[in-house]
Amino acid sequence: MAAATLKQTIANRLNALLSTGPRTTEGKARSSQNARTHGLSRIGTRPPADLASAIDERNAQWRNDYRPVGPAQLWHFDRLCAESIRLEFCEARILAARSERAQRAVESWDDDRASEIARLAHRLAHQPDRIQPQLLQSKHGVLWLLERWDEVADSLARHKGWTFEIWNLALDLLGVPAFARDGSGPWDLDPEDKSEAPGLALVAQSTAALRDRLDTFLNARDERTQADAALGLDADDPPAIRLLERYAADARRRILNATRELHRLQALNTSASPSRETPPGPRPERASRQSHPERSVDASPPSPPIASSSGPPIAPSSPARNEPASTAPSTPRPEAGSLRTVLSERSSPLNRRARRALAAKARRS
Numbered sequence: 021m022a023a024a025t026l027k028q029t030i031a032n033r034l035n036a037l038l039s040t041g042p043r044t045t046e047g048k049a050r051s052s053q054n055a056r057t058h059g060l061s062r063i064g065t066r067p068p069a070d071l072a073s074a075i076d077e078r079n080a081q082w083r084n085d086y087r088p089v090g091p092a093q094l095w096h097f098d099r100l101c102a103e104s105i106r107l108e109f110c111e112a113r114i115l116a117a118r119s120e121r122a123q124r125a126v127e128s129w130d131d132d133r134a135s136e137i138a139r140l141a142h143r144l145a146h147q148p149d150r151i152q153p154q155l156l157q158s159k160h161g162v163l164w165l166l167e168r169w170d171e172v173a174d175s176l177a178r179h180k181g182w183t184f185e186i187w188n189l190a191l192d193l194l195g196v197p198a199f200a201r202d203g204s205g206p207w208d209l210d211p212e213d214k215s216e217a218p219g220l221a222l223v224a225q226s227t228a229a230l231r232d233r234l235d236t237f238l239n240a241r242d243e244r245t246q247a248d249a250a251l252g253l254d255a256d257d258p259p260a261i262r263l264l265e266r267y268a269a270d271a272r273r274r275i276l277n278a279t280r281e282l283h284r285l286q287a288l289n290t291s292a293s294p295s296r297e298t299p300p301g302p303r304p305e306r307a308s309r310q311s312h313p314e315r316s317v318d319a320s321p322p323s324p325p326i327a328s329s330s331g332p333p334i335a336p337s338s339p340a341r342n343e344p345a346s347t348a349p350s351t352p353r354p355e356a357g358s359l360r361t362v363l364s365e366r367s368s369p370l371n372r373r374a375r376r377a378l379a380a381k382a383r384r385s
Contacts, residue, residue: 060110060267063102074105086282093285100278107271114264118252125249133160133242144192152195159242162230168193169230173223176216182206190222 059068067075078101088097124132137160144151155161168189175186187206209218248254257265370378 060106060113060264062270063106067102071105071109074109075102078105088282088286089289090285093282093289096278096282096285100275100282103271103274103278107268107275110264110268110271114261114268117261117264118254118257121254121258122250122252125246125254129246129249130160133158134164137161137164145188148192148195149197152193156233159234159238162234162238165193166227166230169223169227173220176219176223179216181214181216182219190219193226 059071063071063075066072079098082101083097086097086100088094137155137158140151140154140161141164144155152165155165172186172190172193175183179186188201191201206219207214209222
């Protein structure tokens, strides 16, 4: 029995060696680039050659669109270009990594799942009540449990009963915690029968339940999971892809900050240097003065007086400011010599001092 079991174990290991890596040209090309340093964690002073070349090209392409002026704008513009290239490289590597996982799902699905189960089952002896339920949730986990039960059956047949190590292994496979084993032993299976028969019955019952679990739903679940993974729909990304996702999110934040600062500096530059084509106009009238048409003449912008040979300076009449000509009320022409007459005949506005002097002369006259 021992020689047959060892022979079968060797045969299983030889069958595992038949699995190969990527077979297609595209798969081999992707696999050959796995050990390269991508330099995407952060744009440093000396990025890789391909990254630096792409940044320089992006800088030349976008310069006419953003038109940075001055050292500050140029700095933010350079950061914007560099982080945009970093984001594109991260997204490209994420797509390539997911494509590689999809290809691995076709090439070495069983090998990869068996390797994951072996790492998980390594903790079974330390936490059987936590690890055993996890093993029961996958096809490859149940297959691993079936192999261990075969080892238990082989040991029972060779030793004509239980050994201490095999008894603890059986309890681990059943998920019995360590504190629940105090005072127990193989005699609890059948106190009257000291042979290997009770142990073999336990093995048969356990393996039958596991095989029924496989046939009921685990095989179908594994097929669905493999089909989704082959299409790139794997629900759980590995740590490498999650790390690239964090790099991409950091690049997006830096792009947003650089764009905001660049626009802010450009807006400040525009407001600090107004256009020379439109000189500043006169001071606008107040709304309160516009509501009183009779005061519109006094509120008009000042202008120097025009000398007259027969009296005080006068100005030709002009319509009130901000008052439409078609809607202006018709008023009788004021008497000659009054202040309103003088102001209405002037063509240019008076300043405050000139208006006061003109008003005093009008009162005296």
